Amino acid sequence: MNEYILSLINTLSESHSLTLEQYRTLIDARCVATAALLAEKAAAVRKSIYGNNVYVRGLIEVSNICKNDCLYCGIRRSNRNCDRYRLSKEQIMECAAEGYRLGFRTFVLQGGEDSYYTDDVLCDIVTDIKSHYPDCAVTLSMGERSRESYASLRRAGADRYLLRHETADKVHYESLHPAEMSFDNRMRCLHGLRELGYQVGCGFMVGSPNQTAETLAEDLKFIEEFKPDMCGIGPFVPHKDTPFRDHPAGTVELTCYLLSIIRLIHPPVLLPATTALGTIHPEGREMGIQSGANVVMPNLSPVSVRKKYELYDNKICTGEESAQCKDCLSARMESVGYRVVTDRGDIKK
Template sequence: MTKDEIIALLEGKDDAGLFERAAAQRLETFGEEIYLRGIVEFSSYCRCQCNYCGLRGPNNQIHRYRLSVAEILDAVDELAALGLPTVVLQGGEDPHFDVATMGRIVQTVKKRHKIAVTLSLGERGLEAFSHWRDCGADRYLLKMETMNPALYPNFRPGCDFDQRLASVRSLQALGYEAGSGIITGLPGMTLETLADDILAVTELGLDMISAGPFVPHQQTPFGGESGGDPQVALRTMAILRLLNPNANIPATSALETVKKEGRKQGIEAGANVLMFSVTPETVRKNYAIYPGKNQETNTAAQTVDNARNLIQGMGLKPSISLGGSKVGQQVKQVG
């Protein structure tokens, strides 16, 4: 698919045909299964200054929290008891949870449960990535947000584009199922730059790729900007599915926040993963990356039931498998 063809699809040239082809590709690769991921967001502290994120370090208007190690493990125990095959341990870049502490958490989870462990903790360095892999971590999510080195500093001031990209490649080299992704509609983005992002992230050969719309947060420098068009985000997901048939692609929570039945439409556009928060209800709403995130008052059990009902209502099957990457399976077969 050429850049010009991608731009035409992003402009809405053939939504019906695009989504039909993407859904057919998902079905061909993954069958009727939709993978489930439960996210435990254990810290809202972050040292970064990202201009789009409500957790940015300079934001002193939000309520910060940290779960204790025992609370994290209790949340994982509940997730496993509900039959979820994967936990995502996610937080801001919070130095309070050092390399050794996170390693012990991963080891304990792997000893207690036969589930996959995904980490999403930002740039923590090769030593940390290697140690956590040795402790049993299976997957790591490190979003780029854009693959454009000129735009990157506008979104993540004080951070180095090349270093982050090198971190993604290091995760791949260490044997993680590596995931990254982009935010569509960030200030300064055009459909041309988005098309470049799609092609560049595809070249990485990732196990997981996410694409969700920009949602402005009033307590950030981008608070007064326009949000990303959810339809463009759906088109991006569908194009990514066609270009990356074996990658896991989630229907993002941001999409659900800005568009009614957004996750359902995400699956219809080729997504094969549902990720949802099972963070304890006492703090869940305080993980306020963007407005509207985690505002539901459901228990973890209700959240899981709702996800399964959504999938079954579409004539699909909530998977009980670990939901490993087809990309990774291919690498193992070749090797």
């Protein structure tokens, strides 16, 4: 590792900021020694804020019906091989009840952009969850909606909203999405969520088609400036029924490298070790935690639908019951010196 790269890492650790060109240089400089130093610094920063705690979120995948046709996604509108489903309110409440019994204190309702979930339907579900479990946080990840919709859901009790920006480069965004989807609208949604008082999560794929060190540098600069409460990044994993079926997957090494950088950019950020990491490497989630992540998201969805929510091929944990899924992740975290804790896990600012 040369002196200039070392100076960039030290600058990032101290000021939490680099220029676009410096971020690109740091990405290009990835090697075993650089990754090890970044992971060491990121783990120390995370430990100073959160100790060895890993926060657990109960993921409920409410629907794989989506109006969008994103080129990378297995539940894209034009995939006729997708076995579609939608959970009823009763099924969602059963998932939440099981999760609460298991110790979950955050529920993440995630789904495609399904028109069934109007404001009235979704507000009713959020209100009911908050009424039954007032000590829990409700996180929504239901795509782009109007500002009025976000405001209604916030009034109903939603605490957090996850909306991955996918890429902070407009040209790159347009190469991953159909023409009717707008980079500018995605950014408007993220800023609107922040203005409405949500804890906001963004994020991007690592290794997506057409991605370069320059586009990744733009992602890092966006995170530096936006300062999300949560940031979900994971490797791109191709799906057999999409236009990107033959594109190579992202790597666990680059994903973990970027997790470490993001931890140094925004020290208190809530940073998941994603299921996609565990899909491309048997110890991917553990490696993510060791690189600075501090969130895991076991699946609370009914086992009967888990294989149907297939954003990418070979998704793991599709056959386990909720208790098995949580216990497995807890054991995995303990194996690398961390412990899963059961509380809301709000960002510490």
